[in-house]
Amino acid sequence: MSSEGPGEPDVRRRLIELAADVLGDEGPAALSARRLARDAGTSTMAVYTHFGGMPGLVQAVVAEGFRRLFDRVAEVELTDDPIADLAAAAAAYRANALANPHVYSVMFGSASLGEYRLHDEELEVGIAAFQQLVGLIERAMAAGALRRDDPAPVAAQFWTALHGYVVLEIADFYSMFDDPEAQVLQPLLGRLLAALR
Amino acid sequence: MSSEGPGEPDVRRRLIELAADVLGDEGPAALSARRLARDAGTSTMAVYTHFGGMPGLVQAVVAEGFRRLFDRVAEVELTDDPIADLAAAAAAYRANALANPHVYSVMFGSASLGEYRLHDEELEVGIAAFQQLVGLIERAMAAGALRRDDPAPVAAQFWTALHGYVVLEIADFYSMFDDPEAQVLQPLLGRLLAALR
């Protein structure tokens, strides 16, 4: 391995973080190989040696976004109230998404369509994140807080509601509500869980 | 001179429909003023005289997408079972979204972020579509099929769940389920409505 100076990590890492920063600060339109290469002090060829092209770089940013989302949710401390833990996990999920709305949008918005589709790397992390939620649901069922059922579809329903809310909040479609988190998200998740009792 | 016959409507209309077709068939990456102008038998300047630029054209396509979505949902025939009508409306919503997944993605995905944000035209149609759902919820409450409550937040919760499902189905995130519509969407909406009884 090449010894890397403390202030100058490897180029691959720098490009990913720079891309995530530009995406977060200025949106997808500002992402360009030339711009990133200039800011990283290298040339556009670095994008091709490390990622094979611009879609590959975006894919790496998406994979990083999934990893961070997974970590944020994994950091919530579990209590003896599995329902409260589900709410805390949802809050962490939402907070992370709202902190990086453009990254979240690219993760799911263009994740499948034209551009590049998701590859093994993101898929693996995505599955791990979903299994994390399945575990929380199973735990609630084992504790008797939720009716016993196949946990995977229940987790998918929970995640679907949460994801739908986050997307619409990011896209600013709740402008007619004072406090959409209290008026939409919490009742939605609460009622879903209530019907699962 | 080639004056326009009955099969050659005005250029503005042709550009919108061509853009929607290209978007649906080949995805957002294939959308370009030059390509559309070539296919429409005109020059790129037509895009600027009619829409002020490429974002304006996309905005027109989005507005058209909202209008079509609204119409499809409005076409469902109401019965004397308001809960069944809600399910029928959701099915029409999903069917229209899956028939034009790229258009749906542009409507909500990049609807707010960097590119162009939604303007008065789309906002107006979007509000009308939402009021349509509020009316269905109100009707179910009046008939005693749902508990009396402020219908707008309830409609938002229903729409949030439905939208979240459609987005994830389009992005192909339900690959671990045989029949996601039966395993995720229907239980999710059914349980939400059950908790609202």
Next chain:
DNA sequence: CATGCTGCCATAACGGCGTTATGGTCCTGG
């Protein structure tokens, strides 16, 4: 040690993109 090889990146070019400037051709209203 010399040698060739491989990974990595700088430079420059190609085609395509959105956009703008300019000018021409109609159609319309006075």
Next chain:
DNA sequence: CCAGGACCATAACGCCGTTATGGCAGCATG
């Protein structure tokens, strides 16, 4: 009849992603 405006064709500017080419370090091999 003619002035003006709506509409579009042409060409150019500066971006973009991508590719071809070449230089240069590090390293394994003879």
